[in-house]
Amino acid sequence: xxxxxxxxxxxxxxxxxxxxxxxxxxxxxxxxxxxxxxxxxxxxxxxxxxxxxxxxxxxxxxxxxxxxxxxxxxxxxxxxxxxxxxxxxxxxxxxxxxxxxxxxxxxxxxxxxxxxxxxxxxxxxxxxxxxxxxxxxxxxxxxxxxxxxxxxxxxxxxxxxxxxxxxxxxxxxxxxxxxxxxxxxxxxxxxxxxxxxxxxxxxxxxxxxxxxxxxxxxxxxxxxxxxxxxxxxxxxxxxxxxxxxxxxxxxxxxxxxxxxxxxxxxxxxxxxxxxxxxxxxxxxxxxx
Numbered sequence: 001x002x003x004x005x006x007x008x009x010x011x012x013x014x015x016x017x018x019x020x021x022x023x024x025x026x027x028x029x030x031x032x033x034x035x036x037x038x039x040x041x042x043x044x045x046x047x048x049x050x051x052x053x054x055x056x057x058x059x060x061x062x063x064x065x066x067x068x069x070x071x072x073x074x075x076x077x078x079x080x081x082x083x084x085x086x087x088x089x090x091x092x093x094x095x096x097x098x099x100x101x102x103x104x105x106x107x108x109x110x111x112x113x114x115x116x117x118x119x120x121x122x123x124x125x126x127x128x129x130x131x132x133x134x135x136x137x138x139x140x141x142x143x144x145x146x147x148x149x150x151x152x153x154x155x156x157x158x159x160x161x162x163x164x165x166x167x168x169x170x171x172x173x174x175x176x177x178x179x180x181x182x183x184x185x186x187x188x189x190x191x192x193x194x195x196x197x198x199x200x201x202x203x204x205x206x207x208x209x210x211x212x213x214x215x216x217x218x219x220x221x222x223x224x225x226x227x228x229x230x231x232x233x234x235x236x237x238x239x240x241x242x243x244x245x246x247x248x249x250x251x252x253x254x255x256x257x258x259x260x261x262x263x264x265x266x267x268x269x270x271x272x273x274x275x276x277x278x279x280x281x282x283x284x285x286x287x288x
Contacts, residue, residue, distance in 0.1 A: 003075060005039045006068040008032050009047070013065045016054035088117035091274065094130035094142035095122065098197075098221050099264070102242040103143050107284055114280055127196045134267045140274060141281060145197045146263035155268050157278075159285045162238035162262040164201065165252040169231045172251055179256055183210050187233035189224050190214035197262050201236050204260045225250065238262040241285045 004025070011021035012032070022032045040047050047061035057065060095104050104122070111120055123133070127144035134142050135153045146156065166179055168186065183205075190212075191198045198219075205212050215233055218224055224235050229249050236255070239246050241264055246252050264285070272278050 003072065005035045006072055008035045009039065009061075009065055009068055010072065012036070012048075012055050013057060013062075018055060088115070090119040090121065091141070091277065092121045092123065092139040094133060094139045094144070094267075095124050096127050096130065096144050096195075097124055097219060098145075098240065099143050100124060101222060102240050103264075103284070106242055107143070107281065110280060110284060111277075115277065118277070126194070131267055134269060137269060140268070140272075141278070142267040144265055144267055145195070145200075146265050147196050153270060155270055155272065156265040157268065157282050159264045159266055159282070160241050162240055162264060164204075164236055164238045164255060164260045164262065165246060166234060166236050166255055167225070167228050167246060167250040167252055168234045169229055170249065170251055171231060179253060180210065182234055182253065183212055187215035188212045189227055189233040189235040190217045191221065191224060191235070191237065192217055192219040195219065197238075200260060200262070204236075204255070208256060 008021060008025050008027070011024040012018060015021045015024060018032050018036075019029050022029045025032070027035075036047065043064065045060050046058055047064065049056040049058055093107065108120060108122075111118055123130070123139060125133070127147065130139070130142035130144050131147065131151055131154060133139045135151065143159070146158070166182060168182060191201060193199055193202050216227065221237050221240065224237055225246070227233065228235050237246070238261070239252075266278075266281055268278060
């Protein structure tokens with residue numbers, strides 16, 4: 001039984017005649033007639049009332065046409081899914097600012113290499129804003145920090161965990177000092193507390209009993225690390241995926257238990273149709 005036969009049957013039901021159905025499916029009248037004879041032979045029962053004009057389906061023909069509609073709709077749905085997962089067209093990606101110098105260039109290079117016909121648009125924003133954009137289907141994928149609780153209307157795929165460290169300048173004389181001493185004796189440079197990660201760090205400090213009032217508050221880890229390296233204060237920052245080791249330019253002090261980490265996530269719609277691209281992006285950190 002061929003799908004073309006079912007499409008012709010549905011066209012006859014919708015138009016009421018073999019001639020009109022033939023035009024709808026772009027076949028000749030005789031070709032449609034042959035299809036219906038073959039279909040009746042395969043089913044072993046008549047589908048049309050003989051001698052009736054316009055064409056009239058038998059009760060069995062009506063039931064079979066209803067089931068044919070379900071089959072054709074499912075096949076069309078599979079084709080639509082395959083089309084949506086094509087390796088061309090245009091996708092929109094979102095990145096939190098802290099990934100722009102690490103993940104962004106790697107992602108763009110990988111997509112250009114593996115999907116040369118894919119056009120990529122990029123947006124930057126806070127994790128909460130990007131998650132909402134994915135939920136509203138304004139962007140297709142977003143690289144962001146894990147929220148406190150998973151949003152209900154998007155899916156989050158973990159790319160990796162970034163341990164957080166208390167950092168100070170290489171020239172600092174308090175290398176052997178404890179975490180509490182370092183935080184008490186030095187100006188504190190905070191990552192923006194309006195972000196999910198900034199709120200996580202602030203919560204860690206509060207729960208640890210540290211009364212820390214930031215002297216400087218920024219939304220750029222690069223800027224924070226640069227200021228710390230030049231001796232303007234201390235901070236808590238993650239060892240970012242794909243970034244140079246913090247130890248290359250800073251003293252890194254392991255935080256107390258439970259030591260916080262930043263979980264870097266790839267956010268997608270609940271029903272992501274770009275499965276091939278998703279698989280590529282999901283492995284981006286581990287295969288870079």
